[in-house]
Each structure stands twice: as C-alpha cells, then as structure tokens.
Amino acid sequence: MSNNTWSRHHILSLADFTTDEYDTVLQTAASFQEVLSRRTKKVPTLQGQVVANLFFEPSTRTRSSFELAAKRLSADTLNFASGTSSMTKGETILDTAKTYLAMGTDIMVIRHREAGVPDAIAQEMDRLGVRVSVLNAGDGQHEHPSQGLLDLFTICSLLDPDLPRVELLKEKKIAIVGDILHSRVARSNIWSLTASGADVHLAAPPTLLPKLFADYCENTPGKVFLHWELEPALQDADFVMTLRLQKERMTAHLLPSLREYHQMFGMTHSRLQLCKPNVKLLHPGPVNRGVEISSELMDDPEFSLIQAQVTSGVAVRMALLYLIGSGKA
Secondary structure, three states: OOOOOOOOOOEOOOOOOOHHHHHHHHHHHHHHHHHHOOOOOOOOOOOOOEEEEEEOOOOOHHHHHHHHHHHHOOOEEEEEEHHHOHHHHOOOHHHHHHHHHHOOOOEEEEEEOOOOHHHHHHHHHHHHOOOOEEEEEEEOOOEOHHHHHHHHHHHHHHHOOOOOOHHHHOOOEEEEEOOOOOOHHHHHHHHHHHHOOOEEEEEOOOOOOOOOHHHHHOOOOOOEEEEOOHHHHHOOOOEEEEOOOOHHHOOOOOOOOHHHHHHHHOEOHHHHOOOOOOOEEEOOOOOOEOOOEOHHHHOOOOOEOHHHHHHHHHHHHHHHHHHHHHHHO
16 A cells, blocks of 8 residues: 555645545545454554544544544554543643644644634644644544544545546535525545535525535535425436534524425435436435434435445555555554
C-alpha cells in the first residue's frame, strides 16, 4: 500500500479535494476493507503513533469508528470528553490541544459544535512548527469530510467492489433529502458528489433549504438542483440520501410537526418507486425512525445501505489516518 501521491497534511474540508485524492482515499479504503475481513484485523502501519480523539460534541458512530480505525492501525489512542475535562475549569480549546500535543500526539481528530475549530487548531499546530495532523470529524454547520468520504466509498464500492473510483458516479442522479440547512454532512457530500460528476438534487421544505443555499452550490464543481417538493428530486434517482432532522441546531420552529414532515418528505417503499428500479438508500445516522425513513424501509436490505455505511466508516477512517500519518513514522 503506497501513499506516494498523497501530500495533504490536514483533512479539514472536501472543498479543495482533487479527483486523484478521492480515488486515493477510495482505493486505500478498499485495501483496508480487505484487511478488516481477515481473522487478524490489525496492521502495524501506525505503531508507536498517538491518535487523540478530541470530541467536544457527543458522537457514537464517528468517535467509535475513529477509535477502532486507529487501533486497527496499531496506534495508541487518547479519548477526550469535554464534560470530564479541565475545560469545565476554564481551560481553552487551544490549551487543551496543546496539552495533548505535549503528550506526544501525532494526529488530532476533532469534532466541535462550532464551525472552524479544527481549522484553528490546525493553524496553531502549523504556527508551532510541529508535525501534528488535524482531521475534522465534524464542525458546526461547516463540513464532515470523513462522512462524505465514507458515503462516497459506500456508493462506489457497490458499483465496483474491486476498484471503487469517482468516475463511476458520472451522470448518476443522487437525491439528498432532509435538513440540508443545518447539515455538515450535506455540504461535504455536495462537494464530493459533484466533483465525481454526479447530478445532485437537494429536497427539503423551504425552511430547511432556503433559496440562499443556491449561492453556496454555485461554487461546487458540478450541477446541483434545489427542490421544495420531494417527487422531482426522486424521479429516476440512482441513490437517495436522507438526513436527520437536527432539532438540537434549530433555533426556531421550522416545521409544523414531525408527522407532517414525514408525510411530505419521509422516505417509504412507495416513494422509492419514483426512483430507478435498483435505487439504494443512505443515511448518515442516527436515524429518527418514522420521521426521515419508515422503519420497514430502513431495515430492508434490498434498498438500505445504512449498515454498509457504518462498516465502510472504519475502513475509510483507517485510510485517512494512514494517509496523513504514515509519513510521520
């Protein structure tokens, strides 16, 4: 496994990723997926290195998969939780990061409810002249690069398990449905999917997909379409990605009720009939059953890729840690 073509020190956003970088991540992840299928699921790639998971915001899937990914690469891990840290005594975020730096951390995986925190820590590490890489595990309403990459890997691996690559998505129609306004996952997926040549169709109520979002989409490398009704977005779609309603980020009453949202935008078996016959469904999780997706559809292996996304997450995060960490040994 070689990363000779990889030069990126931090992974903070997908906005400036090249197609070569996407393909490098996908094919490296495919190699690690094979490793994870073995009886012995560990490789010594990052042995002796320290990966610190600095999660200033709650998480299940992202935190657990980054921790498992680091352990599968034989790295030592440090796990931070803000509720039991010195931040309760007034310590700043940058001082917390410097504390982990002093412990010999090589890679910091950072999640925060405010946009820009991983970037600020990366800038501080660069200013200090240390060889510490920062990986954004989700920041506010900005981005969630590893989720976007694992979604990309899940789709491309389905299309070609032996050689997942972005060209497989050229001219595919992908619908993203739900709370797009508050979703960092949507933003990362818009960058990765349009860079891959897919046509991305966004669908949500106007309160969760304001017209101003079109200005954001103008900067993407491909075509993005906005819909305030579900049916046009689903028509002949190859893949449908639903998003969680992020009630914790909503500062106003943006929806009349969850029941009405499900009636208008919830995914069901009958609604999938508008899509291509072999359509597949994704969701980054956690899922509000009966709101974004019906329970019957979520648990239907013929359509749902949700568990495959979770499995893909470990391989993709192994790939990311390997790519930014293997040059440090």
